[in-house]
Amino acid sequence: MKRLDNYLGLIALFCSILLTACTVDNIDNPSVTPEVKPVENDMMDTSVKPGVDFFRYCNGKWIDALTVNLGTEKPDKQYYGFFPTEIQKTFDKNLSELEYPSLKVISKHFASIATDQAACDNIVEAAKKRLNNAADNGREQLWMTIGQMIKEGYPLPISVEMVSKTGIMGTMFSATEKIDYADQETTPVVEPGTESAIGAEWPMLKKICEGMGYDVKYCYLPTEVTYFGMGDEPEDMSMFVKGLSSIQACNPKTISESFGKALEKSLMNYYASSTDDTIDYNEYLMKEMRDGLLRYEGHRDYVKKFVKPEAKSSLKQICERLRKAYRKRLETNQWMSGDSKVKAIEKLDNITFCLGYPDTWYDNAMPDLSKTKNIVEDYLELRRANIVLMSDLLGKTVQEAEFNTCFLDLFPTLIVNARYKPDNNSINIYPVFLSEPFISSNGLSVEMFAYSMIYAHEITHGFDSRGALYDKYGSVGSIITEADKVEFGKRIQLLDDCYSSMEVLPGSKVMCDGKTTEQENIADLGGFLISYDACKAWLEEEMGIKGEELKQQMRLFCIAYGNLWRSKYTQGYVKLLIGNDGHSFARERVNGVVRNSDAWYELFDIKPGDALYLAPEKRAYIW
Numbered sequence: 001m002k003r004l005d006n007y008l009g010l011i012a013l014f015c016s017i018l019l020t021a022c023t024v025d026n027i028d029n030p031s032v033t034p035e036v037k038p039v040e041n042d043m044m045d046t047s048v049k050p051g052v053d054f055f056r057y058c059n060g061k062w063i064d065a066l067t068v069n070l071g072t073e074k075p076d077k078q079y080y081g082f083f084p085t086e087i088q089k090t091f092d093k094n095l096s097e098l099e100y101p102s103l104k105v106i107s108k109h110f111a112s113i114a115t116d117q118a119a120c121d122n123i124v125e126a127a128k129k130r131l132n133n134a135a136d137n138g139r140e141q142l143w144m145t146i147g148q149m150i151k152e153g154y155p156l157p158i159s160v161e162m163v164s165k166t167g168i169m170g171t172m173f174s175a176t177e178k179i180d181y182a183d184q185e186t187t188p189v190v191e192p193g194t195e196s197a198i199g200a201e202w203p204m205l206k207k208i209c210e211g212m213g214y215d216v217k218y219c220y221l222p223t224e225v226t227y228f229g230m231g232d233e234p235e236d237m238s239m240f241v242k243g244l245s246s247i248q249a250c251n252p253k254t255i256s257e258s259f260g261k262a263l264e265k266s267l268m269n270y271y272a273s274s275t276d277d278t279i280d281y282n283e284y285l286m287k288e289m290r291d292g293l294l295r296y297e298g299h300r301d302y303v304k305k306f307v308k309p310e311a312k313s314s315l316k317q318i319c320e321r322l323r324k325a326y327r328k329r330l331e332t333n334q335w336m337s338g339d340s341k342v343k344a345i346e347k348l349d350n351i352t353f354c355l356g357y358p359d360t361w362y363d364n365a366m367p368d369l370s371k372t373k374n375i376v377e378d379y380l381e382l383r384r385a386n387i388v389l390m391s392d393l394l395g396k397t398v399q400e401a402e403f404n405t406c407f408l409d410l411f412p413t414l415i416v417n418a419r420y421k422p423d424n425n426s427i428n429i430y431p432v433f434l435s436e437p438f439i440s441s442n443g444l445s446v447e448m449f450a451y452s453m454i455y456a457h458e459i460t461h462g463f464d465s466r467g468a469l470y471d472k473y474g475s476v477g478s479i480i481t482e483a484d485k486v487e488f489g490k491r492i493q494l495l496d497d498c499y500s501s502m503e504v505l506p507g508s509k510v511m512c513d514g515k516t517t518e519q520e521n522i523a524d525l526g527g528f529l530i531s532y533d534a535c536k537a538w539l540e541e542e543m544g545i546k547g548e549e550l551k552q553q554m555r556l557f558c559i560a561y562g563n564l565w566r567s568k569y570t571q572g573y574v575k576l577l578i579g580n581d582g583h584s585f586a587r588e589r590v591n592g593v594v595r596n597s598d599a600w601y602e603l604f605d606i607k608p609g610d611a612l613y614l615a616p617e618k619r620a621y622i623w
């Protein structure tokens with residue numbers, strides 16, 4: 001089925017940053033001394049030696065007790081555990097309780113779709129006519145009209161998106177490749193790679209921005225190379241710029257015709273396909289609208305209903321502790337020269353944490369469906385509200401802009417996930433992490449520090465083999481000097497080799513793919529070590545715990561880390577994902593990490609000859 005929103009879809013790739021200065025000092029520290037628990041919980045299988053399979057040692061009983069029908073389910077369903085099922089279930093239950101007032105109106109209009117056909121056709125016809133009339137008055141008028149129509153929510157095959165650079169929100173333009181550019185009146189004047197602020201060389205973009213009511217001073221194009229998605233390297237933008245300059249050079253009549261056709265196709269997707277189709281298709285489209293265009297409304301409602309206000313400051317406190325622990329590791333790093341260290345620390349200090357939800361909600365961004373009469377009007381209104389949000393955020397601080405714009409993102413905001421954004425050096429931690437067990441009203445605990453590995457993992461993405469290619473602002477520019485890159489590469493290679501030497505499931509004969517999972521493995525290892533350090537610092541320096549008791553607590557930390565990844569999956573699932581998923585499987589996320597961590601060897605008395613034992617020179621000391 002078609003994507004609902006082809007043209008706003010790319011927005012995820014560009015957002016924005018600003019440094020937030022927050023320190024641990026001004027946040028209350030809970031003073032409850034953690035209870036010293038025996039090193040055993042009911043998920044563990046202590047008949048397995050930690051050095052043989054730490055994942056199984058932590059989770060064996062849980063795995064054996066989980067009776068799901070792994071044999072007959074579809075391969076992509078053959079994965080059960082803490083994240084995919086236990087946490088997701090609670091989260092989904094909460095989501096099902098959200099009201100989405102807009103969705104009620106939309107549902108009503110889907111029900112009356114057969115009688116609304118003519119009205120919807122009229123909207124499409126009027127929009128096409130508007131484009132054609134504008135083209136008759138020359139290209140400048142057409143560009144201005146395109147801007148106005150984008151602002152009103154019309155899905156045209158050119159979009160204006162938020163882009164980040166040094167903390168200022170800007171715009172970026174994206175054009176679909178479906179337009180026939182052959183009919184050009186003039187030669188494109190813009191060479192690929194042409195920088196950037198929208199001036200004389202980009203009259204089309206300037207006019208579109210004016211039509212949208214955007215302040216042109218915030219509008220610019222990305223430079224020749226930039227972050228553009230999930231590849232290893234910064235993306236070459238020249239093809240994109242070439243396409244855009246071709247549209248600019250095109251005959252206005254060609255543009256109005258093709259834009260009109262694209263618009264019709266996009267809108268008809270909502271009303272025409274639904275007349276003789278099943279009710280399922282309407283439900284599908286409603287879901288698309290909810291997940292695509294109603295994220296702001298849903299997110300706001302979720303936070304109001306399910307998030308305790310104090311949770312955000314607790315999360316902030318944890319993240320700042322991680323930053324502090326990370327800084328210490330960078331300062332004492334053995335393989336980087338001074339120049340790389342300075343850049344790495346600056347980058348760490350400049351990371352923006354976007355935690356759970358924005359500090360300011362924008363009422364403007366809430367769609368108003370009180371006057372809409374049919375599904376097309378609903379759709380335009382939802383899009384309009386999204387565009388208004390972008391407009392309101394132009395020039396705002398990144399802390400504010402980042403979290404508000406993440407609703408216009410590729411990922412549903414309401415998701416059990418967190419992520420690092422290389423293009424603006426920020427971390428988004430979605431609201432599920434503002435709830436138990438990630439945040440507890442009882443204050444800090446060893447388990448919470450183990451779970452904070454998720455945030456430390458995201459921080460480490462800023463320093464993995466891709467993240468290190470971007471500077472503290474998220475612009476292209478390596479934080480590691482040329483001379484240090486050799487050593488960086490060697491250490492990463494050790495990690496790749498370690499993962500590639502592990503079998504995915506015992507007896508499967510399928511080996512892990514250390515190269516495909518490289519960035520995630522670096523992030524897992526860094527995440528574990530940094531959260532470990534932060535936990536140890538808390539116990540030692542604030543709780544005054546030392547000696548054997550401290551060791552016991554740190555064993556609990558390692559086990560809680562193992563429990564975090566508890567899951568059960570089949571060889572079918574493994575075959576489906578091997579080589580395709582950037583993440584290692586849960587078992588290796590535990591075993592691969594601990595065997596590269598010196599502390600684990602000491603805590604669990606791991607010796608040469610144990611299956612997971614790695615000689616010190618084979619361990620990957622990266623971050």
Ligand SMILES: [Zn+2]
Pocket residue numbers: 457458461520523
């Ligand atoms: Zn990751």
